[in-house]
Amino acid sequence: MFVRRGLIQATLVSGLVVALGCSQANRNLATVSGVVTQAGAPLNGAKVTLYSTAAAEGQKGGVYSATTDSSGKYLIATVGKDPGIPPGMYKVTVVKLDAGSNLPTEGFDAGQMEASGMAKNLLPKDYENQNTTKLSVTLEAGKNEGKNFDLQSGPVSSGPAVKPP
16 A cells, blocks of 8 residues: 555656656757848848757757748747747848749759759858758747848849849
């Protein structure tokens, strides 16, 4: 009887620890939002990608992305089942792909089109690669609003320069 009661108490305590640990972990996540502009004008349909600069246990940090709307706004609020991303410092890349009107795009996502050479990045090359970008952001746990990026016009990676909408 005492063994059974002790087992029940141990199970309840461990369940409580797990529940508290999970809820505590969720409080330590961050959400991020802002506006992406090019020469001051909102940039519609650009992919904003955050690359964690932290490595844990020999593993690279996470990569998180969102696409801007017609106002240039982006939001990363959930990733899978998690209500946010880990706080920390991130390198930021921004690309806007154009597949052209003559290319078949059905069945291809933007990453596949870019990797295959079917799509061209319309933004300056400086912003497309995590090794060359000068954009970065530091996120704290909770809401991180107003993390805006204004891309300066310059040479594009390929194709003609895009005029702000």
